[in-house]
Amino acid sequence: MRADYDALNKSIAALTEGEDDVVALMATVVCEVHHADDRFDWTGFYRVVGPELLKIGPYQGGHGCLVIPFSRGVCGAAARTGEVQLIADVDAFPDHIACASSTRSEIVLPVWNRTGELLAVLDIDSDQPDAFTQDDAVSLRTILDQVFAK
Numbered sequence: 001m002r003a004d005y006d007a008l009n010k011s012i013a014a015l016t017e018g019e020d021d022v023v024a025l026m027a028t029v030v031c032e033v034h035h036a037d038d039r040f041d042w043t044g045f046y047r048v049v050g051p052e053l054l055k056i057g058p059y060q061g062g063h064g065c066l067v068i069p070f071s072r073g074v075c076g077a078a079a080r081t082g083e084v085q086l087i088a089d090v091d092a093f094p095d096h097i098a099c100a101s102s103t104r105s106e107i108v109l110p111v112w113n114r115t116g117e118l119l120a121v122l123d124i125d126s127d128q129p130d131a132f133t134q135d136d137a138v139s140l141r142t143i144l145d146q147v148f149a150k
């Protein structure tokens, strides 16, 4: 099953209407996103908990590493640069942190609040090589901005 991002956008908007608790919003987003697409084998947030430091938040899938400094991994790169990381082959990413040996490709997006503060990054792993597209990046960005930057 491939994500229908229009439908996903609408369902997440309905489920999160009126809610401003960030943990509740994150838990709802990862649940809906994770189960929307067979490519997504791990879906989760890493929250900004201190200067240059990420800590795991709500996620779906196997256990993830708990703490990631901005200096490390694909998640750290997204947090450090503020740019989406679209990784076709994680083995080709020099400092990839492998929470699961089965991961082949990954997408990580920065998450900002309405004042432009970096809240977290959203990390999605796939066991399929080159699983993610620019359309995924644009559509996920729309969902994240709708939920966290409204």
Ligand code: SME
Binding pocket: 042, 063, 064, 065, 068, 072, 073, 074, 075, 076, 095, 096, 097, 098, 099, 100, 106, 123, 125
């Ligand atoms: N692969 C990520 C680490 C998080 S685990 O995949 C859930 C990274 O390189 O930052």
